[in-house]
Amino acid sequence: MGEDARFVYAAKNTCDEHESVPPRGREGNVKMEIPNxxxxxxxxxxxxNELPVLVDFWGDHCAACxxxxxxxxxxxxxxxxxxxxVKIHAAENAMTSARFGVRxxxxxxxxxxxxxxxxxxxxxxxxxFARLVxxxx
Numbered sequence: 263m264g265e266d267a268r269f270v271y272a273a274k275n276t277c278d279e280h281e282s283v284p285p286r287g288r289e290g291n292v293k294m295e296i297p298n299x300x301x302x303x304x305x306x307x308x309x310x311n312e313l314p315v316l317v318d319f320w321g322d323h324c325a326a327c328x329x330x331x332x333x334x335x336x337x338x339x340x341x342x343x344x345x346x347x348v349k350i351h352a353a354e355n356a357m358t359s360a361r362f363g364v365r366x367x368x369x370x371x372x373x374x375x376x377x378x379x380x381x382x383x384x385x386x387x388x389x390x391f392a393r394l395v396x397x398x399x
Contacts, residue, residue: 295335296318296331296334296335296338296347296348296349297348297349298348298349298350298351299317299348299349299350299355300350300354300355300358301355301356301357301358304350304355304358307346307348308348308373308376309373309376310376311346311373313344313345313346314344314345314346314372314373314374314379314395314398315345315346315347315348315372315373315374316334316337316345316346316347316348316370316371316372316373316391316394316395317347317348317349317350317370317371317372317373318330318331318334318347318348318349318350318368318370319349319350319352319359319362319364319367319368319369319370319371320349320350320351320352320367320368321351321352321353321367322351322353324367324368326367326368326384326385327367327368329385330368330370330385330386330391333387333388333391334347334349334370334391336388337388337391337392337395341395345395352364352367352369362378366383366384368383368384368385369381369382369383370382370383370391370394372394372395372398374398379398380394380395380397380398381394382394
């Protein structure tokens with residue numbers, strides 16, 4: 263399967279016993295789903311979190327949002343325990359989007375100690391997201 267096809271191809275894997283098998287990444291490791299936050303949970307899940315939190319503001323019709331999703335899943339696995347990654351639907355959570363000036367999607371904000379410490383807008387390579395986290399330390 264080509265690089266672009268992995269963004270649109272979605273198949274449910276099942277065992278002979280019809281039990282779900284977690285989706286797997288390119289290296290065969292289990293993909294971690296990135297949790298969603300809302301206007302209501304943003305304070306507790308992001309601003310009061312002890313770990314740095316990378317927040318992906320996304321939208322339904324945003325192709326670039328779908329492009330970065332697997333990148334953020336990989337980063338979430340690689341930085342597990344040192345970084346939390348969450349996503350928030352920008353239109354459905356307009357209060358939080360407005361509070362942080364989100365005008366384009368995807369917008370990715372890095373929070374550390376409850377404050378924004380970095381930002382990326384648009385589809386970017388994985389190295390840019392890793393650099394954003396590393397430079398904020």
